[in-house]
Structure formats: structure tokens, C-alpha cells
Amino acid sequence: MRWLVDAMNVIGTRPDGWWKDRHAAMERLVESLERWAASSGEEVTVVFERPASPPIESDRVKIAAASKPGRDAADHEIVRMLREDPDRDGIRVVTSDHALADQVRALGAEVEPANRFRHEIEQV
16 A cells, blocks of 8 residues: 555644644644654655755655645655556555545545554554
8 A cells, every 4th residue: 555644644643732833733733754664664745835945855754835825735756656556556645635535536546544553554
């Protein structure tokens, strides 16, 4: 299974003060995804609304950012990535955004709720 993670949707599942330091929250998510991907063997791409500054790097998780800024930028990037992928049935998108989930399903991919996924990756 390949995973596309709507980063801010997952980060926003808990009001843990992430908005005080968005970059640190992004780094924590990538670290959690790295541990989970290493233990599960799954392929993970995390999609941010904009490029991290300073950049966040990972040898285990692919880090992507929306190509255009704006409302729902990461959602649009996820949909673009799905449309360009010929093997969509092997992809699961992590989001709790209902509009994005509907688009993902219409494109033939699966959806995993963000809160459930965050709980799973934090167990590793």
C-alpha cells in the first residue's frame, strides 16, 4: 500500500498547540511517519500546504508540497498526484476532509481518517 498523507489535516487532529510552531509540528509528523514507515514497510508521501522553511528532509518519507498556494492547496496537490498515477487502487489517502475524501474515492483510491491514522502512527 502507498500512502498520501494530508499533513495539516493529520496535525490538526489534536489541539496540542501545533499552531504556535507550525514548523515543529511538521517535523514531528515527519518523524512519526518515518518510524511508522520503517516498522510497517509502507511507502509514505506527506503533502504540505507549502514547502517547509527551513526544508524538512527524510530518507524514508517522501515530502511534497502544493505547487500553488491557496485554500485547500494540499488537497489540490493530492488530487493532482492521484490523477497522474496509473495505479491508484494501491493508494490510500489520509484525510478527514470530506470533499477531498469524495474526490479520492471517485479517482479509485482508498481513504483513511486522519484521527485514526495519527493514533496508529503514534503507537510505533
